[in-house]
Amino acid sequence: MSGTAPRSDPVFQIRGLTVDFVGPSGAERAVDGVDLGVRPGETLGVVGESGAGKSVTVLAALRLLPEPPARVVAGQALLDGTDLLTMPSGELRSVRGRDIGMVFQDPFSSLHPSYRVGDQVAEAIRVHDRTVSRSAARARTAELLDLVGVPHPTRRAREYPHQWSGGMRQRAVIAMAIANGPKVLIADEPTTALDVTTQAQVLDVLRTAQRETGAATVLITHDLGVIAEMADRVAVFHDGRVVETATATELFRSPRHEYTAELLSRRAGAIGAPSTTAVLRAPPGPPVLEVEDLVKHFPTGRRATGPAVHAVDGITFTLAPGESLGLVGESGCGKSTLARTVVRLLEPTSGRIRLDGTDITRQGGADLRATRARLRIVFQDPSGSLNPRRRIGDAVAEPLRIHGRHRSDDGRRRALELLDRVGIGAALAHRWPHELSGGQRQRVAIARALALEPRVLVLDEPVSSLDAPVRAQVLDLLDELRSDLGLAYLLISHDLTVVRQVCDRVAVMYLGRFVETGAADAVCTRPEHPYTRALLSAVPVAEPGARAERGRIVLGGDLPDPTDPPSGCRFESRCGQSIARCATVDPSLTHRGTDHECACHLVGAPTGAAP
Amino acid sequence: MVRRPGGVIGVAMVGLLVGVGLIGPTVAPRDPFAIDGPSLASPSGTYPFGTDPLGRDVWSGVLHGARTSLLVAVTVALLVLAVGTAVGMAAGYRAGWVDDILMRITEFAQVLPRFFLAIVVIALFGPGLDRLIVVLGLTSWPLLARVVRAELLSLREREFVEAARADGAGTMRIVVRELLPNALAPALVVLGLVVAQVLLIEASLAFLGLGDPNAVSWGYLANQGQRVLRVAWWPAVFPGLAIVIAVLGCNLVADALNDALGARR
Numbered sequence: 001m002s003g004t005a006p007r008s009d010p011v012f013q014i015r016g017l018t019v020d021f022v023g024p025s026g027a028e029r030a031v032d033g034v035d036l037g038v039r040p041g042e043t044l045g046v047v048g049e050s051g052a053g054k055s056v057t058v059l060a061a062l063r064l065l066p067e068p069p070a071r072v073v074a075g076q077a078l079l080d081g082t083d084l085l086t087m088p089s090g091e092l093r094s095v096r097g098r099d100i101g102m103v104f105q106d107p108f109s110s111l112h113p114s115y116r117v118g119d120q121v122a123e124a125i126r127v128h129d130r131t132v133s134r135s136a137a138r139a140r141t142a143e144l145l146d147l148v149g150v151p152h153p154t155r156r157a158r159e160y161p162h163q164w165s166g167g168m169r170q171r172a173v174i175a176m177a178i179a180n181g182p183k184v185l186i187a188d189e190p191t192t193a194l195d196v197t198t199q200a201q202v203l204d205v206l207r208t209a210q211r212e213t214g215a216a217t218v219l220i221t222h223d224l225g226v227i228a229e230m231a232d233r234v235a236v237f238h239d240g241r242v243v244e245t246a247t248a249t250e251l252f253r254s255p256r257h258e259y260t261a262e263l264l265s266r267r268a269g270a271i272g273a274p275s276t277t278a279v280l281r282a283p284p285g286p287p288v289l290e291v292e293d294l295v296k297h298f299p300t301g302r303r304a305t306g307p308a309v310h311a312v313d314g315i316t317f318t319l320a321p322g323e324s325l326g327l328v329g330e331s332g333c334g335k336s337t338l339a340r341t342v343v344r345l346l347e348p349t350s351g352r353i354r355l356d357g358t359d360i361t362r363q364g365g366a367d368l369r370a371t372r373a374r375l376r377i378v379f380q381d382p383s384g385s386l387n388p389r390r391r392i393g394d395a396v397a398e399p400l401r402i403h404g405r406h407r408s409d410d411g412r413r414r415a416l417e418l419l420d421r422v423g424i425g426a427a428l429a430h431r432w433p434h435e436l437s438g439g440q441r442q443r444v445a446i447a448r449a450l451a452l453e454p455r456v457l458v459l460d461e462p463v464s465s466l467d468a469p470v471r472a473q474v475l476d477l478l479d480e481l482r483s484d485l486g487l488a489y490l491l492i493s494h495d496l497t498v499v500r501q502v503c504d505r506v507a508v509m510y511l512g513r514f515v516e517t518g519a520a521d522a523v524c525t526r527p528e529h530p531y532t533r534a535l536l537s538a539v540p541v542a543e544p545g546a547r548a549e550r551g552r553i554v555l556g557g558d559l560p561d562p563t564d565p566p567s568g569c570r571f572e573s574r575c576g577q578s579i580a581r582c583a584t585v586d587p588s589l590t591h592r593g594t595d596h597e598c599a600c601h602l603v604g605a606p607t608g609a610a611p
Numbered sequence: 612m613v614r615r616p617g618g619v620i621g622v623a624m625v626g627l628l629v630g631v632g633l634i635g636p637t638v639a640p641r642d643p644f645a646i647d648g649p650s651l652a653s654p655s656g657t658y659p660f661g662t663d664p665l666g667r668d669v670w671s672g673v674l675h676g677a678r679t680s681l682l683v684a685v686t687v688a689l690l691v692l693a694v695g696t697a698v699g700m701a702a703g704y705r706a707g708w709v710d711d712i713l714m715r716i717t718e719f720a721q722v723l724p725r726f727f728l729a730i731v732v733i734a735l736f737g738p739g740l741d742r743l744i745v746v747l748g749l750t751s752w753p754l755l756a757r758v759v760r761a762e763l764l765s766l767r768e769r770e771f772v773e774a775a776r777a778d779g780a781g782t783m784r785i786v787v788r789e790l791l792p793n794a795l796a797p798a799l800v801v802l803g804l805v806v807a808q809v810l811l812i813e814a815s816l817a818f819l820g821l822g823d824p825n826a827v828s829w830g831y832l833a834n835q836g837q838r839v840l841r842v843a844w845w846p847a848v849f850p851g852l853a854i855v856i857a858v859l860g861c862n863l864v865a866d867a868l869n870d871a872l873g874a875r876r
């Protein structure tokens with residue numbers, strides 16, 4: 001795909017676009033003289049950190065930004081030579097959605113919750129051409145949904161958005177975007193809210209959509225891997241300007257601008273390369289955390305005896321002092337439930353949790369409180385996990401107050417120390433959470449978790465809400481804290497690169513069970529389970545053409561219904577290699593060499609073991 | 612909040628009510644009940660707001676009336692805040708059957724006709740500010756309770772509550788230190804509106820002659836004035852204006868508060 005961009009004139013062109021945001025403290029320049037152009041059939045990747053002006057540029061060009069506060073100061077947005085910025089709004093409305101198709105980041109909010117999905121797609125057709133009859137629009141809808149890979153399109157078109165998974169909804173949004181054969185397709189972070197496996201599916205769909213329509217595509221993303229995989233040419237945004245435009249191959253091989261070079265150098269180590277962090281072998285001795293056959297079921301109805309969601313269904317692992325275990329899996333596989341159950345925020349249905357040899361499974365009162373000081377959790381979204389009405393210095397000191405150690409430990413000084421330790425100056429201690437950036441907030445959340453000198457930190461997607469560069473910094477901090485303070489981590493992430501970077505061991509979770517566990521390097525370089533292999537191959541690599549070489553497995557479909565897990569192997573319904581036995585016999589974890597276990601019939605039981 | 616014109620005007624109006632309510636009676640030149648000047652003297656240097664048919668000074672009456680209004684507003688607000696927040700917090704945080712029971716009680720209190728109930732109480736026990744405050748206080752909290760409950764229902768699902776639980780915080784601590792500060796802002800907005808209503812009810816009762824005979828009230832003054840409205844406008848208009856300023860001020864402050872707090876979230 002790359003390097004073969006057609007040599008025709010750009011169909012969509014932005015020239016000298018300058019956008020200000022007018023606030024109470026004066027105007028702030030968000031976009032500063034941006035030039036972009038995209039030719040028919042070409043994919044232009046737009047990359048940069050959040051706040052660099054990527055989305056603002058495109059939204060301003062389509063006049064989708066609210067004015068005020070936004071104000072387009074100068075520039076043109078030419079579609080086939082006509083300037084959208086000076087076009088009468090009635091005409092512009094007919095251009096949007098017909099000549100220009102749009103796909104936004106959040107598939108959960110871009111569909112109307114109370115209309116059927118099919119009707120929304122049909123509406124996208126009929127709003128631009130009233131001569132199309134309802135039945136014709138319905139037929140075309142089914143065609144479009146089929147094109148974007150929605151199974152049973154006629155039946156599913158009658159469902160409502162809440163019955164669709166995120167990946168499926170994003171397909172519907174893409175179907176709407178290409179419904180009228182647009183000349184330009186604009187996708188703004190179309191896969192950011194999705195899992196890697198779903199991301200791979202949706203990127204495939206985008207490619208199909210582009211091929212079918214021949215549209216010039218503008219793909220906005222902060223993920224260099226997605227860029228490498230999709231884009232013919234790339235525009236790099238920094239501080240509201242385009243600092244470099246080049247073909248994808250050129251950009252990755254020899255970046256000219258120093259910012260591009262910096263971006264490229266900060267991308268996480270590709271899977272397959274040896275991990276950069278020295279692997280700390282866990283010191284021999286008793287494990288700090290032991291989890292044995294842990295089960296958490298959620299009853300779905302009012303009665304406890306009804307069908308239950310099997311969120312965590314028999315998980316066993318141990319964590320040595322100073323060790324870090326990564327837990328990966330798609331959303332909905334039960335990782336977050338496992339995290340919350342381990343730290344006793346949820347009551348386990350059955351099983352056993354031991355911390356330093358003490359059974360904490362049914363602890364309560366003062367014992368549980370003492371446990372909570374040693375077993376801490378850091379949540380995914382720091383803007384949600386910090387009380388909006390508490391200054392960050394107080395937020396860090398709060399655990400000390402709760403445990404009655406604020407006075408004896410000199411909480412104020414300790415809070416400042418901790419803030420300093422995580423790289424936040426004491427000067428920020430009396431800021432409110434909303435005055436900090438996402439990365440700073442997550443640092444505060446980490447400082448808060450450290451306040452009570454814990455033994456184990458459970459990190460639930462600690463960096464998935466952060467931008468790539470900030471993510472790398474926070475991961476570095478976590479790594480540093482672990483070796484300095486001898487902490488043990490249970491790190492949960494849907495992103496294998498994150499786990500690879502920080503963890504000694506990895507456990508791959510699917511539908512409430514571990515399907516493969518082992519040393520991080522072993523699992524990432526020699527994956528045994530078909531699901532692990534699919535997960536790994538779905539990760540976009542920031543190297544054009546790299547994924548083609550590795551070969552890829554795109555998983556079809558979604559997770560099975562967790563209230564009724566399959567009777568045999570849970571992965572059977574999505575596995576490309578299943579055999580008869582998989583449908584009936586549930587495989588258990590078996591050893592595949594030192595510290596590497598896999599639950600799959602195909603990988604085979606160790607010789608001599610009973611089936 | 613004071614950046615918006617509505618907010619500035621509202622704060623000024625409420626400030627005026629509080630200021631006059633506090634110092635008004637001490638700076639009032641005359642006894643508001645004393646028959647002291649000519650009947651129906653028009654506003655002048657001696658009688659800034661004129662005099663009523665009995666020759667009483669309307670200016671002094673308005674100054675004294677402010678204290679009555681302020682007293683009713685503040686005490687009812689405190690009662691409403693105490694009962695409403697407690698009920699709302701318990702219902703919102705505990706949910707389940709506690710919520711069910713408390714919300715049925717709230718609904719019961721909400722459907723009581725406040726004005727009518729106040730009249731009944733006064734008819735039974737005689738007029739007096741104390742019973743008026745109790746009746747209004749005990750019937751005005753449901754709206755506040757509902758708002759606090761709704762806030763808590765959404766707040767308790769937020770991650771920082773879970774974070775506090777993971778810190779080892781107990782229920783009381785979570786409710787008081789984590790949830791209450793976040794629920795208080797919308798509660799104050801509602802409180803402003805409730806106080807405005809209460810001021811109106813007090814004025815209406817006094818207008819109908821059901822107020823405390825020993826306390827000057829704007830409603831009472833307005834009633835005295837309306838009888839001679841065709842002859843002299845001032846005995847009715849000035850107390851009426853005072854009522855407008857107080858009620859409008861509370862409403863504006865509530866609105867501005869709502870805008871200011873809404874923007875931050």
